[in-house]
Amino acid sequence: EVQLVESGGSLVQPGGSLKLSCVASGFTFSNYWMDWVRQTPGKSLEWIGEINTDGSKTNYAPSIKDRFTISRDNAKSTLYLQMSNVKSDDTAIYYCTRIETYYFDYWGQGVMVTVSS
Amino acid sequence: DTVLTQSPALAVSPGERVTISCRASESVSTLMHWYQQKPGQQPTLLIYLASNLESGVPARFSGSGSGTDFTLTIDPVEADDTATYYCQQSWNDPWTFGGGTKLELK
Numbered sequence: 001e002v003q004l005v006e007s008g009g010s011l012v013q014p015g016g017s018l019k020l021s022c023v024a025s026g027f028t029f030s031n032y033w034m035d036w037v038r039q040t041p042g043k044s045l046e047w048i049g050e051i052n053t054d055g056s057k058t059n060y061a062p063s064i065k066d067r068f069t070i071s072r073d074n075a076k077s078t079l080y081l082q083m084s085n086v087k088s089d090d091t092a093i094y095y096c097t098r099i100e101t102y103y104f105d106y107w108g109q110g111v112m113v114t115v116s117s
Numbered sequence: 118d119t120v121l122t123q124s125p126a127l128a129v130s131p132g133e134r135v136t137i138s139c140r141a142s143e144s145v146s147t148l149m150h151w152y153q154q155k156p157g158q159q160p161t162l163l164i165y166l167a168s169n170l171e172s173g174v175p176a177r178f179s180g181s182g183s184g185t186d187f188t189l190t191i192d193p194v195e196a197d198d199t200a201t202y203y204c205q206q207s208w209n210d211p212w213t214f215g216g217g218t219k220l221e222l223k
Contacts (some may be wrong), residue, residue, distance in 0.1 A: 012124070044217050045160070045212070046214070047214070059210075062211075100165075103165045104172070105162050105165075106157040106162075107161065109158075
């Protein structure tokens with residue numbers, strides 16, 4: 001059974017930093033691109049970035065580019081999202097997702113990040 | 118970015134047929150996918166590539182469309198289908214989602 005389990009969410013002050021983790025199981029992690037998607041309170045879903053299978057290539061949404069960094073450790077089957085210089089607009093549930101070529105076929109349960117002073 | 122427009126909400130009675138629409142601001146070919154999100158849960162994949170049913174999803178769900186106009190159909194609707202439904206395109210970068218359609222049962 002495919003499982004994606006996020007952790008690391010918390011309350012963080014504006015301008016602060018936070019690192020989210022996502023541990024994958026039930027599939028060969030190193031064979032899949034992985035993405036992060038967020039959902040702001042009461043609003044829709046927003047793709048924020050992706051990483052290729054060996055971690056050598058990343059792409060980001062303009063809204064978070066140069067502030068967030070996606071990385072992975074295939075030996076640990078773990079995906080990361082390093083968040084820096086966070087803003088109130090970054091308050092959201094962050095989902096780790098697996099990519100099946102063109103769509104998100106599995107989602108983690110999500111982790112809440114709240115940016116507030 | 119490609120904007121996907123969905124009706125905000127629908128209310129139907131169990132046993133009825135419901136269609137949920139998604140209109141794209143530009144063509145997305147058939148790279149349109151549908152997700153279901155129940156309250157307090159993560160989204161789950163229902164339909165991929167416009168019309169393909171994800172494994173384990175009941176055959177009551179179906180998808181159609183190409184270009185800019187897409188439809189998710191549930192027939193018949195059951196009480197367990199109460200959820201928000203999102204469309205998502207992957208033809209144009211960045212991948213984008215619709216605003217979601219909240220389905221309520223009468």
